[in-house]
Amino acid sequence: xxxxxxxxxxxxxxxxxxxxxxxxxxxxxxxxxxxxxxxxxxxxxxxxxxxxxxxxxxxxxxxxxxxxxxxxxxxxxxxxxxxxxxxxxxxxxxxxxxxxxxxxxxxxxxxxxxxxxxxxxxxxxxxxxxxxxxxxxxxxxxxxxxxxxxxxxxxxxxxxx
Amino acid sequence: xxxxxxxxxxxxxxxxxxxxxxxxxxxxxxxxxxxxxxxxxxxxxxxxxxxxxxxxxxxxxxxxxxxxxxxxxxxxxxxxxxxxxxxxxxxxxxxxxxxxxxxxxxxxxxxxxxxxxxxxxxxxxxxxxxxxxxxxxxxxxxxxxxxxxxxxxxxxxxxxxxxxxxxxxxxxxxxxxxxxxxxxxxxxxxxxxxxxxxxxxxxxxxxxxxxxxxxxxxxxxxxxxxxxxxxxxxxxxxxxxxxxxxxxxxxxxxxxxxxxxxxxxxxxxxxxxxxxxxxxxxx
Numbered sequence: 001x002x003x004x005x006x007x008x009x010x011x012x013x014x015x016x017x018x019x020x021x022x023x024x025x026x027x028x029x030x031x032x033x034x035x036x037x038x039x040x041x042x043x044x045x046x047x048x049x050x051x052x053x054x055x056x057x058x059x060x061x062x063x064x065x066x067x068x069x070x071x072x073x074x075x076x077x078x079x080x081x082x083x084x085x086x087x088x089x090x091x092x093x094x095x096x097x098x099x100x101x102x103x104x105x106x107x108x109x110x111x112x113x114x115x116x117x118x119x120x121x122x123x124x125x126x127x128x129x130x131x132x133x134x135x136x137x138x139x140x141x142x143x144x145x146x147x148x149x150x151x152x153x154x155x156x157x158x159x160x161x
Numbered sequence: 162x163x164x165x166x167x168x169x170x171x172x173x174x175x176x177x178x179x180x181x182x183x184x185x186x187x188x189x190x191x192x193x194x195x196x197x198x199x200x201x202x203x204x205x206x207x208x209x210x211x212x213x214x215x216x217x218x219x220x221x222x223x224x225x226x227x228x229x230x231x232x233x234x235x236x237x238x239x240x241x242x243x244x245x246x247x248x249x250x251x252x253x254x255x256x257x258x259x260x261x262x263x264x265x266x267x268x269x270x271x272x273x274x275x276x277x278x279x280x281x282x283x284x285x286x287x288x289x290x291x292x293x294x295x296x297x298x299x300x301x302x303x304x305x306x307x308x309x310x311x312x313x314x315x316x317x318x319x320x321x322x323x324x325x326x327x328x329x330x331x332x333x334x335x336x337x338x339x340x341x342x343x344x345x346x347x348x349x350x351x352x353x354x355x356x357x358x359x360x361x362x363x364x365x366x367x368x369x370x371x372x373x374x375x376x377x378x379x380x381x382x383x384x385x386x387x388x389x390x391x392x393x394x395x396x397x398x399x400x401x402x403x404x405x406x407x408x409x410x411x412x413x414x415x416x417x418x419x420x421x422x423x424x425x426x427x428x429x430x431x432x433x434x435x436x437x438x439x440x441x442x443x444x
Binding site: 065072 | 198358359366367368374375392405408409414415419422
C-alpha cells in the first residue's frame with residue numbers, strides 16, 4: 001500500500017473511483033438490456049430491418065465499447081483498491097450515473113434517433129418509451145445526488161485525483 | 162448473382178479425409194514440439210507455467226476438432242461454430258502459450274535461432290504485426306467472405322475452401338498476436354492502440370453479424386432459422402472472445418501499473434512518468 005509523502009495514509013483518488021463506477025454502471029445496464037430485453041423477454045429484436053447503416057455501426061461500436069468498459073472498470077477498481085485509493089462512495093455514485101446515462105442514451109439515441117430497434121413490437125410503444133426514459137432519468141438523478149453527497153462527505157468539493 | 166441451392170450438410174465445409182488427416186498430423190506435431198521444448202526448459206531450470214502448455218495443446222486440439230467434427234445445428238450455424246473456433250478461439254489459445262518465446266528460449270544459439278530472431282524483427286513482419294494492418298487483414302477477409310460470393314464459391318471448390326479457412330486462421334493469429342503482444346517483436350504498441358484495434362474489429366464483427374441476420378451471404382440460400390441462429394452465434398461468440406482479449410490487455414496493464422507503483426513507493430515521488438512508460442513497454 002502506498003503512503004502519501006505527507007503521511008496522511010494512502011491518497012484517495014476520487015475521480016478515478018467515480019470513473020471506475022461509471023464504466024461498470026454503463027456496462028451493467030447494457031448487459032441487463034441484452035439479457036433481459038433481448039434474451040429473456042424477447043421484446044427487442046436482434047436486428048430491425050428498418051435500421052440504417054449508421055444505426056448499425058453505432059450499435060456495433062457501442063456494444064463493443066460496453067464490453068471493454070466492463071473489463072476496464074473492474075481492473076481500474078482493483079488497481080485503486082490494492083493501493084487503498086478507492087473511494088467507495090464515489091464509485092457507487094459513478095455506478096448509478098453510468099446506469100442512468102446508458103439507459104437514457106439507449107432510450108433516446110438508439111431507440112428514437114437512430115431507430116436501432118424499438119422496446120417492444122406489435123404494441124403502442126409510447127408508454128414503454130416513457131417508462132424507459134423516466135427510469136433512466138431517475139437513475140441519473142440518484143447518481144447526481146450520490147455524487148454530491150460523496151463530495152460533501154469527503155469535505156472536498158473539488159476532488160484532487 | 163444466381164442463388165445456388167445448398168443441401169443441408171453440403172454447406173458445411175467438406176474438408177475431405179486427406180485435408181483432415183493433414184491438419185490433425187500438423188496439429189499433433191506442433192503440440193509435441195511445444196511440449197518437448199517446454200520440458201527441456203523446465204529441466205534446465207527455467208520457469209514455464211503449465212497453463213501455457215495447456216493452452217497450446219487445447220488450441221491444437223480445437224483446430225483438429227474444427228476441421229473434422231460436424232457441429233450440431235443447421236449448415237450455416239455449423240459453419241459459424243467452426244469459424245469462431247478457427248478464427249478466434251484457436252488464435253487466442255496459441256498466442257497465450259507464447260510459442261515464439263518458447264522456441265527462442267529452447268533453440269541453442271546458432272543459425273536457426275538467429276534466422277528466426279531476424280525474421281521476427283524484420284521490417285515487413287513489423288508492418289504485418291502492427292494493430293491497424295492486422296485488424297484490416299482480419300476483418301477485411303471476413304467482410305469479403307460474407308459479403309461477396311466467396312462463401313458460395315468455397316462450397317463449390319474444395320481448394321478455395323481450405324485456402325479461405327487457412328486465411329481465417331492465419332489472419333486471426335496475426336491479429337491476436339499483435340493485440341496481445343506477449344511474444345518479443347521489434348515494434349511495441351501502446352495499450353491505447355491495441356485497445357482501439359480490439360474496439361474497431363469487435364464493432365465491425367458485430368455489424369457483420371447483425372447484417373447476416375438480415376441478409377445471407379450472396380449466392381447462398383440458408384434456411385432463415387439457420388441463418389439467424391448462426392448470426393447470433395457469431396455476435397455473442399465474438400463478445401466472449403473480445404472479453405477474453407480485453408482481460409488479457411487489462412492483466413498486462415494491471416501488472417505494469419503494479420510494478421510502477423512498487424517502484425514509486427521505493428523511490429518516493431516523481432515516478433509517475435515511470436508508470437506511463439511501463440504501461441507502454443510492458444503492457
